[in-house]
Amino acid sequence: MPTPPAAPPHEEPWWTSAVVYQVYVRSFADSDGDGIGDLRGLLSKVDYLSHLGIDVVWLSPIYPSPQDDGGYDVSDYQGIDPLFGTLADFDELLAALHARGIKLIIDLVVNHTSDEHPWFKASRSDPSSPYRDWYWWRPARPGKVPGKPGSEPNNWRSAFSGSAWEFDEDTQEYYLHLFSRRQPDLNWENPQVRQAVHQMMCWWLDRGVDGFRMDVINMISKDVLLPDGPPIPGEDFGDGGPFYLCGPRLDEFLQEMRQEVFAGRGDHVLTVGEMPNVTLEQARAITDRHSPRLDMVFQFEHVQVDQGPGGKFDLLPLRPADLKASLSRWQEGLAGTGWNTLYLGNHDQPRLVSRFGDADELRVPSAKALATMLHLHRGTPFIFQGDELGMTNYPWREASEFRDIESLNHYRDRVERGENPETVMQTLRRMSRDNARTPMQWDASTHAGFSTGTPWLSVHPDHAEVNVARQLDDPDSVLSHYRRLIALRHEEPAVSRGDFTLLLPSHEQVYAFMRRHEGTEVLVVTNLTGAEANAGSLPGALAWLEAELLLMNYPGVPTSWRLRPFESRVYRRR
Ligand code: GLC
Numbered sequence: 001m002p003t004p005p006a007a008p009p010h011e012e013p014w015w016t017s018a019v020v021y022q023v024y025v026r027s028f029a030d031s032d033g034d035g036i037g038d039l040r041g042l043l044s045k046v047d048y049l050s051h052l053g054i055d056v057v058w059l060s061p062i063y064p065s066p067q068d069d070g071g072y073d074v075s076d077y078q079g080i081d082p083l084f085g086t087l088a089d090f091d092e093l094l095a096a097l098h099a100r101g102i103k104l105i106i107d108l109v110v111n112h113t114s115d116e117h118p119w120f121k122a123s124r125s126d127p128s129s130p131y132r133d134w135y136w137w138r139p140a141r142p143g144k145v146p147g148k149p150g151s152e153p154n155n156w157r158s159a160f161s162g163s164a165w166e167f168d169e170d171t172q173e174y175y176l177h178l179f180s181r182r183q184p185d186l187n188w189e190n191p192q193v194r195q196a197v198h199q200m201m202c203w204w205l206d207r208g209v210d211g212f213r214m215d216v217i218n219m220i221s222k223d224v225l226l227p228d229g230p231p232i233p234g235e236d237f238g239d240g241g242p243f244y245l246c247g248p249r250l251d252e253f254l255q256e257m258r259q260e261v262f263a264g265r266g267d268h269v270l271t272v273g274e275m276p277n278v279t280l281e282q283a284r285a286i287t288d289r290h291s292p293r294l295d296m297v298f299q300f301e302h303v304q305v306d307q308g309p310g311g312k313f314d315l316l317p318l319r320p321a322d323l324k325a326s327l328s329r330w331q332e333g334l335a336g337t338g339w340n341t342l343y344l345g346n347h348d349q350p351r352l353v354s355r356f357g358d359a360d361e362l363r364v365p366s367a368k369a370l371a372t373m374l375h376l377h378r379g380t381p382f383i384f385q386g387d388e389l390g391m392t393n394y395p396w397r398e399a400s401e402f403r404d405i406e407s408l409n410h411y412r413d414r415v416e417r418g419e420n421p422e423t424v425m426q427t428l429r430r431m432s433r434d435n436a437r438t439p440m441q442w443d444a445s446t447h448a449g450f451s452t453g454t455p456w457l458s459v460h461p462d463h464a465e466v467n468v469a470r471q472l473d474d475p476d477s478v479l480s481h482y483r484r485l486i487a488l489r490h491e492e493p494a495v496s497r498g499d500f501t502l503l504l505p506s507h508e509q510v511y512a513f514m515r516r517h518e519g520t521e522v523l524v525v526t527n528l529t530g531a532e533a534n535a536g537s538l539p540g541a542l543a544w545l546e547a548e549l550l551l552m553n554y555p556g557v558p559t560s561w562r563l564r565p566f567e568s569r570v571y572r573r574r
Helices: 039-043 046-052 087-099 118-125 191-207 250-262 280-287 320-333 352-356 363-375 405-416 421-431 478-491 493-497 541-545
Strands: 020-023 056-059 103-108 165-168 173-176 211-214 270-274 296-298 380-384 499-503 510-517 520-527 548-552 568-573
Touching (some): 039 087, 046 478, 087 103, 103 270, 191 250, 250 280, 280 296, 320 499, 320 510, 352 363, 363 478, 363 520, 478 493, 478 548, 493 510, 493 520
Parallel strands (some): 020 056, 103 211, 211 270
Antiparallel strands (some): 499 510, 520 568
């Protein structure tokens, strides 16, 4: 198979013209029939990735783990979970990707460990252990009985429901866990913790990996006073976010990491920080090309436009104009100095077509339109496995079908508090992370070609229609459309490096923008709705109809600016 076209030589960092593909290993391809995807399964698909044309693979965690949170609970940072394979498999995968010109970045989960990590086991076992201070241990609230509800050191809520504190009977203290109780938070105030993390990162870089996707990296610095947070509407707990998101020492910790881990390694290494609730101003400072802390960050504003003040399960109807407003705000805000990641889906988000498009009659045009709109922005696009096929949310019938701890905890919590189970299911159908985690659909066979055994999570019933085998050689498939988008980023500097100008800012349905670079103009117009739309008020509308039509998601050559549902067009002129 052909190798992807090399990025044009220029002074910009290589990742400005790169596209990243995220592999959630347990759901990608299973080589040994145990129903769980693994490294050798992925190894058997590297030619597929090469054919797609992507430049970088991001691997979700493959480290030894009790798998309480799909591997985001790591019990050994320098190994591979036997579920997924061995270090030898990892090295072989890395070599196979490199041989095809594809880089590999790995998930770095260092805000917390698993409760089975030897550091935590030592920390828990003995208050006088040198490891005690590697985590956040605190006594009960003054005057309260240790271990009773309401006695927790503060009111912070865990991202996975309930208190963020777990009581330890043996030592009569609580430890902090912003996620599951099996994911205790590391205490980055302790320099030994930071040193251990740096050493581990160097070990992987020396092994040949090309960088890291850093899990919730903006949570590593907490306000050491751990104050109560503002109450969350409809919850018994408070929001600790103001005291642990982009906390007081984050910048210092990131600078130190840059110095200790990345200095002297050249610019081939890629660093991407996952940062819930990061503000535009913070992201600009972190990715500022003159003094970068990280190359790029995952911000969350645009994937929260359908959420109310109660968080991800407090759902509002999606208004396409809000999505457009948010995306364009970040394009303008990071212009010049900073750099955006471009994503609509990942292993934590529902399927993008179901959320922002139309998963029924308009599945194909809406999948293509959303991809076009996203990839034509300034930034680095991230494709989550299966999105290149237009995969959709799973039709969940009952809560017992879920495997994701966040979904299961939310269901239990709400039902215990008297909410109608069907109402909770409706929310989970829209938002559960398991929507993204159903197995990759390779072909129309029983388990979609994912596994010969029983998959760990149900395969989507639409796999007979939506699968790789069917789309690979079809020039009109969603997959072929993604290949064209990836190639376009490699070939057209206006896409990788051009500036961004929003057009028709107050149009409720149409998202239109221009990318310009050295005399080339690329116009991108997308109808973000399932109804017809008129984009005739675009500046120079008629002249644009004469320009070169680079991409389009309906057949034929358009002669007007009447846009069909989810119609998307890309024009170029020089
Ligand atoms: C990140 C991961 C998510 C995980 C959480 C805790 O948000 O993407 O999957 O549950 O961090 O590690």
